[in-house]
Amino acid sequence: MNNIEKELVKKVMDNELTNADAYNLRVNGESVERKNNPYIDIISKKDKSGIDVHVKDNTLFGIIHIPVILTESGLTETVYNDFYIGKNANVIILAGCGIHNDEHKDSEHDGVHRFFLSEGAKVKYVEKHYGEGNGDGKKILNPITEVEMQKGSSMTIDTLQIKGVDNTFRKTKAILASNTTLVINEKILTSNNQEAKTEFEVILNGENASTHVTSRSVATENSYQEFKSNVIGNNKCYAHVECDAIIKDEGVVKAIPEICANNIDANLIHEAAIGKIAGEQLTKLMTLGLTEKEAEEAIINGFLK
Amino acid sequence: MLELQNISFERNNKKILNNINLRLDENKFYVITGPNGSGKSTLAKIIMGIEKPDTGRIIFNGTDITNITIDERAKLGIGFAFQQPVRFKGITVYDLLKIATKEELTKQQACLILSKVGLCANEYIDREVNGSLSGGELKRIEIATVLACHPKLTIFDEPEAGIDLWSFQNLTQVFKQIQKEYKGINLVISHQERILNIADEIILIEQGNITKRGNKNMMLDTIFTHEVCSKGGVACE
Numbered sequence: 018m019n020n021i022e023k024e025l026v027k028k029v030m031d032n033e034l035t036n037a038d039a040y041n042l043r044v045n046g047e048s049v050e051r052k053n054n055p056y057i058d059i060i061s062k063k064d065k066s067g068i069d070v071h072v073k074d075n076t077l078f079g080i081i082h083i084p085v086i087l088t089e090s091g092l093t094e095t096v097y098n099d100f101y102i103g104k105n106a107n108v109i110i111l112a113g114c115g116i117h118n119d120e121h122k123d124s125e126h127d128g129v130h131r132f133f134l135s136e137g138a139k140v141k142y143v144e145k146h147y148g149e150g151n152g153d154g155k156k157i158l159n160p161i162t163e164v165e166m167q168k169g170s171s172m173t174i175d176t177l178q179i180k181g182v183d184n185t186f187r188k189t190k191a192i193l194a195s196n197t198t199l200v201i202n203e204k205i206l207t208s209n210n211q212e213a214k215t216e217f218e219v220i221l222n223g224e225n226a227s228t229h230v231t232s233r234s235v236a237t238e239n240s241y242q243e244f245k246s247n248v249i250g251n252n253k254c255y256a257h258v259e260c261d262a263i264i265k266d267e268g269v270v271k272a273i274p275e276i277c278a279n280n281i282d283a284n285l286i287h288e289a290a291i292g293k294i295a296g297e298q299l300t301k302l303m304t305l306g307l308t309e310k311e312a313e314e315a316i317i318n319g320f321l322k
Numbered sequence: 323m324l325e326l327q328n329i330s331f332e333r334n335n336k337k338i339l340n341n342i343n344l345r346l347d348e349n350k351f352y353v354i355t356g357p358n359g360s361g362k363s364t365l366a367k368i369i370m371g372i373e374k375p376d377t378g379r380i381i382f383n384g385t386d387i388t389n390i391t392i393d394e395r396a397k398l399g400i401g402f403a404f405q406q407p408v409r410f411k412g413i414t415v416y417d418l419l420k421i422a423t424k425e426e427l428t429k430q431q432a433c434l435i436l437s438k439v440g441l442c443a444n445e446y447i448d449r450e451v452n453g454s455l456s457g458g459e460l461k462r463i464e465i466a467t468v469l470a471c472h473p474k475l476t477i478f479d480e481p482e483a484g485i486d487l488w489s490f491q492n493l494t495q496v497f498k499q500i501q502k503e504y505k506g507i508n509l510v511i512s513h514q515e516r517i518l519n520i521a522d523e524i525i526l527i528e529q530g531n532i533t534k535r536g537n538k539n540m541m542l543d544t545i546f547t548h549e550v551c552s553k554g555g556v557a558c559e
């Protein structure tokens with residue numbers, strides 16, 4: 018890897034790659050480095066590009082890293098990654114995609130991630146997206162995440178789009194059996210003419226299935242964001258969806274909530290709030306000595322933290 | 323020294339402050355009191371730069387600060403605790419204290435500041451400054467952020483509001499200590515006799531005018547015999 022690529026990996030991974038129990042590093046369309054261990058097995062797919070990750074039953078605190086880096090302008094790829102998490106296994110998966118584009122051709126990475134959680138499995142999935150480079154070629158990321166949760170399993174999905182992604186369309190779909198919990202935290206910052214769309218569909222099939230979806234976003238300059246969520250409750254279940262957005266300059270945010278209760282004991286809540294930074298928040302931080310610009314940054318950083 | 327010269331403030335054809343002239347000296351504890359809606363908070367906001375007066379000048383330690391911004395006044399050493407503390411999303415108590423001190427602040431130092439306002443620090447330091455905190459907790463944190471700035475002029479707008487009876491005693495101790503530690507001007511807006519009692523000087527504002535001013539003993543005698551309309555504003559005709 019050259020220096021640009023090394024730096025890019027750092028931007029999307031807080032942790033050193035080699036600290037992981039298992040990892041797969043993908044650079045410009047090829048898997049270039051991989052590590053497996055007795056509990057976690059990463060295998061390349063035969064029919065298409067991507068990997069299968071198998072985590073054995075009862076694996077405790079496995080850490081898996083799967084960063085993807087694109088520095089070749091004009092590269093467009095769709096990658097299929099499947100995760101099979103064994104019974105009562107407990108893993109943390111750090112995914113991230115960084116694109117560096119200095120040319121005028123568009124670069125695009127579309128990751129299709131499917132998670133199959135067996136009974137009692139626990140997964141924390143963290144995904145960071147980042148774009149950089151001086152070319153006018155676009156940096157495009159369209160992730161699709163599908164989750165199937167068996168009895169008693171739980172999953173947390175943290176997604177963060179930090180900077181520099183021109184176009185993104187994120188689709189997440191989850192089906193939950195009984196006594197499962199799915200927590201989704203999404204954070205997005207857009208600027209310039211960027212566009213970000215997210216779509217969530219959570220189907221609560223089992224008794225005592227619950228989900229908590231939180232989206233916090235900031236749209237600045239001429240950027241556009243759309244948040245669409247659909248939660249379907251087919252049993253005694255609980256859902257809380259929260260969309261909270263700050264708009265600045267000419268930024269536009271659209272939130273489309275949909276909740277559907279097909280069972281008398283389904284309890285579904287959707288909250289959405291869009292607005293500019295509250296004037297009194299700026300004022301308070303200015304009384305503590307921050308300039309207006311610094312105050313604005315502190316409020317946005319806190320909001321997206 | 324803080325000097326207000328001919329400060330007037332009018333909104334919707336209503337005179338909220340009417341040609342206020344006031345001089346506040348170093349090392350003194352002032353309490354402003356007066357009926358609801360008489361213009362006390364407005365005056366405090368004008369000193370901090372949150373509101374701009376229609377006329378008049380503000381001189382702080384020899385500098386004309388009438389036209390400078392809020393943050394510039396903060397940097398000159400003016401601190402203001404809001405009557406209604408502001409809530410945030412994602413900003414923690416520790417973050418706010420770090421912003422206030424403008425320097426490296428260890429958690430231990432932050433805890434020390436919180437303990438001054440009677441908060442058990444470990445429970446609060448990482449809490450977000452949002453609606454999940456109770457009114458009294460927010461109020462204490464608000465006071466702590468101002469203490470953390472070490473201002474030369476501190477303004478507290480009804481610091482006692484929402485603070486329970488048991489802690490109230492401690493709060494008056496905090497003010498006494500501020501008075502001892504920070505050699506500066508302390509200005510507190512309050513309706514509470516206990517706070518009035520620790521003042522060097524009491525200033526009565528009614529309908530946008532300073533109607534009485536004097537040392538504590540003289541004022542406490544007159545204030546409570548003074549006719550003030552309970553519906554706010556000046557005494558009813």
Ligand SMILES: Nc1ncnc2c1ncn2[C@@H]1O[C@H](COP(=O)(O)OP(=O)(O)OP(=O)(O)O)[C@@H](O)[C@H]1O
Pocket residue numbers: 333334338356357358359360361362363364365405
């Ligand atoms: N920006 C504004 N626009 C219109 N009216 C205002 C504005 N600011 C203050 N006022 C009015 O000015 C009056 C004085 O308000 P202020 O908040 O200063 O009162 P106060 O003395 O602090 O009262 P309290 O004891 O209830 O806190 C009130 O009648 C208020 O409604």
Ligand SMILES: [Mg+2]
Pocket residue numbers: 362363364405479
């Ligand atoms: Mg007031």
